[in-house]
Amino acid sequence: MVQIPTMAAECEAWLNANPVEADDLFLFADEEKGPGRTTDNEINGNWISAPTSSIHEARLKAKAKRRLRKNSSRDSGRGDSLSDSSDPVRGSSVPPSSPRGKLLDRKSRLGKGRGLPKKGGGRRKGVWGSPGEVYDLEEVDVQDPNYDEDQENCVYETVVLPLGEDEFDRTVTPIVQEYFEHGDTNEVAELLRELNLGSMHSEVPMLAISLALEGKASQRELTSLLLSDLCRRVLTRSDVESSFDKLLKALPDLVLDTPGAPQLVGQFIARAVADQILSSSYIESYKGRVDCEHARAALDRAAILLKMNQGSGLRIDNLWGTGGGQRPVIQLIKEVNLLLKEYLLSGDPVEAERCLRDLEVPHFHHEFVYEAIVMVLESKGDRTLQIVLQLLKYLCMSTVITVDQMRRGYERVYMDIAEINIDVPSAYSILEQFVDSSFSAGIINRNLRDACPCRGRKRLVSEGDGGRLKLEIC
Structure with a gap:
């Protein structure tokens, strides 16, 4: 049976047969040499106590040292690798390890990941804290050197810069235009309070009046009400006087766009004096000091209007008239009838359309349709029917009168035809003819034409009925 020599015996035999220097065998011999030590008793980087020591024992120590080096490479930067004698290896550039350094290290110690800090990082020194944490x-x-006692009593407020001329026009013009739609002076006052008008207070009445000159009578009435309310809340009487002074100076330019500007400005002045937002001596202060003919015409107009109402102590409510739906229904009906009568005389549908728009009552156009059809039923001859039919077709095509208002006007005539027939015996036949013509012209649809009521026909029955008349409703 062949005996296999042990590894230790083979190593010993090889070393005896091939003697080499210690510097060639071991990597760290030069670094680990101590004072008084030689390389004769060093094997694989481990010191042996005597030459008679077992090579197997030195091999085990070398293996343990390699394991220690492998573990220390994971903690690189946290301390020096130690030798068997617990001495630090000389020449290492790694700072010495300490328990505090390992405690503050936020890198993963499991050997996983990319070495980045742990997620979260809350409740540690030098971090923002975990998400949602409230401090x-x-x-x-x-004792802080940056402490300032004056900052403890500071009161911080939002500062709004005063408006310039360009910014004033861009900001206030939409406010006034929206006011012409809703008519709420309180909303305008709140919006103006939020702005820092500065020296532009006197520009507010001038801007409102300039826009009203190009508008309708109802918008001028709203402007007068706005000035009266703002004078007590946002503006002062001096602001209003300064604004009218600028208007009188700007009349030559305003006349180019609005030829009747002098008379309108004079009416605004008279209304302001009547509303007591302008002093009664304002007109007198201009006597003998006016060179512009337009300003003189405006002041004369205001003086005449005030003389007409002198001593009454009341506001000139009828100066601009009551616009839109604020007027009484009876007054609106009178104006509609007057408009139709003027149209029958002139036959101009364009002028009738303009007058109907000036009434500013789009919700009341069904009354216009009703009165026009009744006028046809009460008329004699075919001319009125044709001219009214032409007007309704024109207004329908121009969308001045909507389909809904047109339908409501015809339906009202259908409901009242029985009463109209008492005064106009031929009302049913004329209505049928007018409805058929309206359908042919495209004014009404088929359903509205079929809904037209028919007159009951009278016929005699048998002699046994005693000559009584019976009504047959078709």
């Missing part, structure tokens, strides 16, 4: 109010340190 208490920090107490002011009086």
Whole structure:
């Protein structure tokens, strides 16, 4: 049976047969040499106590040292690798390890990941804290060199810069235009309070009046009401006087766009004096000092209007008239009838359309349709039917009268035809003819034409009925 020599015996035999220097065998011999030591008793980087020591024992120590080096490479930067004698290896550039350094290290110690800090990082020194964490109010340190006692009593407020001329026009013009739609002076006052008008207070009445000159009578009435309310809340009487002074100076330019500007400005002045937002001596202060003919015409107009109402102590409510749906229904009906009568005389549908728009009552156009059809039923001859039919077709095509208002006007005539027939015996036949013509012209649809009521026909029955008349409703 062949005996297999042990590894230790083979190593010993090889070393005896091939003697080499210690510097060639071991990597760290030069670094680990101590004073008084030689390379004769060093094998694989481990010191042996005597030459008679077992090579197997030195091999085990070398293996343990390699394991220690492998573990220390994971903690590189946290301390030096130690030798068997617990001495630090000389020449290492790694800072010495300490328990505190390992405690503050936020890198993963499991050997996984990319070596980045742990997620979260809350409740550690030098971090923002975990998401959602609320911090208490920090107490002011009086000993802080940056502490300023004056900052403790500071009151911070939002500063709104005063408006310039361009910014004033861009901001206030939409406010006034929207006011012409809703008519709420309180909303305008709140919006103006939020702005820092500065020296532009007197520009507000001038801007409102300039826009009203190009508008309708109802918008001028709203402007007068706005000035009266703002004078007590946002503007002063001096602001209103300054604004009218600028208007009188700007009349030569305003006349180019609005030829009747002098008379209108004079009416605004008279209304302002009547509303007591302008002093009664304002007109007198201009006597003998006016060179512009337009300004003189405006002041004369205001003086005449005030003389007409002198001593009454009341506002000139009828100066601009009551616009839109604020007027009484009876007055609106009178104006509609007057408009139709003027149209029958002139036959101009364009002028009738303009007058109907000036009434500013789009919700009341069904009354216009009703009165026009009744006028046809009460008329004699075919001319009125044709001219009214032409007007309704024109207004329908121009969308001045909507389909809904047109339908409501015809339906009202259908409901009242029985009463109209008492005064106009031929009302049913004329209505049928007018409805058929309206359908042919495209004014009404088929359903509205079929809904037209028919007159009951009278016929005699048998002699046994005693000559009584019976009504047959078709």
